[in-house]
Amino acid sequence: MSRVLVVEDEAAIAELIALNLRHAGFEVTVAHDGDSAQAEVDKVLPDLVLLDWMLPGASGLTLAKRWRGAQRTKDLPVIMLTARAEETDKVAGLDAGADDYLTKPFSTQELMARVRAVLRRKAPQALDSAVEINGLRLDPGTRRVSCLEQDVKIGPTEFKLLHFFMTHPERVHSRAQLLDRVWGDHVFIEERTVDVHVKRLREALAPVNRSQMIETVRGAGYRFTQQVVNAAA
CATH class of the missing domain: 3.40.50.2300 (Response regulator)
Structure with a gap:
């Protein structure tokens, strides 16, 4: 943040x-x-x-x-x-x-x-730098996501959403905040759209046992956590 x-x-x-x-x-x-x-x-x-x-x-x-x-x-x-x-x-x-x-x-x-x-x-370097958390690696330069050398197939919007989550871990983000930071406030779409893309992102991460890193915080939004995967991996 x-x-x-x-x-x-x-x-x-x-x-x-x-x-x-x-x-x-x-x-x-x-x-x-x-x-x-x-x-x-x-x-x-x-x-x-x-x-x-x-x-x-x-x-x-x-x-x-x-x-x-x-x-x-x-x-x-x-x-x-x-x-x-x-x-x-x-x-x-x-x-x-x-x-x-x-x-x-x-x-x-x-x-x-x-x-x-x-x-x-x-901060162009920060935007282009690869980020890795618990084996999950996202590289903006090559637009690739992998986990322990295994490629993760992911759509462009889910890629941007994951990038934001991984660069802002352990914080609760409301749907409105995610819309502004990931989609941009010039795009007028419903907040429930965030839920759809979070679901798709979890599905993309499921094959590498990393879907639980995205937590739903009831009544508040979503949080990307480094903790859950330790038990799931």
């Missing part, structure tokens, strides 16, 4: 952004001024910062420049949020080190798309 720091001094806007991010499966921390934002970054390095330009204390521009200049935070992804729409302001924000620039007012859909795009650009 990616950790996002929202730095916004207007409480209503900050809460709206945080609500949408949490609904999409992100872990969110909110800071309302420059000093609090710096304290949060010092405490735990987030995966992404949504940074308002105008803040009490240190401005967003000042923070972005500071973070780009420090070894620990030089690669920290930053999206600047601001009401300043002039081209010179955008250039100043990007020159300060922002990875993207979003002008208020903006839609929730555009914000989420920008967040995902920046995270993808910043």
Whole structure:
């Protein structure tokens, strides 16, 4: 689960952004001024910062420049949020080190798309790296799934679903979160569709005794666990 720091001094806007991010499966921390934002970054390095330009204390521009200049935070992804729409302001924000620039007012859909795009650009290696859990191996580069050298036949949607599960193990994901993270929130399909693809994924994993790794959490969603397979294998 990616950790996002929202730095916004207007409480209503900050809460709206945080609500949408949490609904999409992100872990969110909110800071309302420059000093609090710096304290949060010092405490735990987030995966992404949504940074308002105008803040009490240190401005967003000042923070972005500071973070780009420090070894620990030089690669920290930053999206600047601001009401300043002039081209010179955008250039100043990007020159300060922002990875993207979003002008208020903006839609929730555009914000989420920008967040995902920046995270993808910043971690292409993580998206392409093979992942292996208890003998089950998924390789995005070759689009292959195997278990202890035995190939697993799997459809493209089930492949994406398994990839998300394996890169976010031991967490409960609601159907809405899975739809957003695997299908994308621009695709309007029913939440029950998730159940169909989870069933197909379990069927694909059954021949290699790994179907039990996908747990149904009643009333909450699904969890990919590393525990069950130990008894089943």
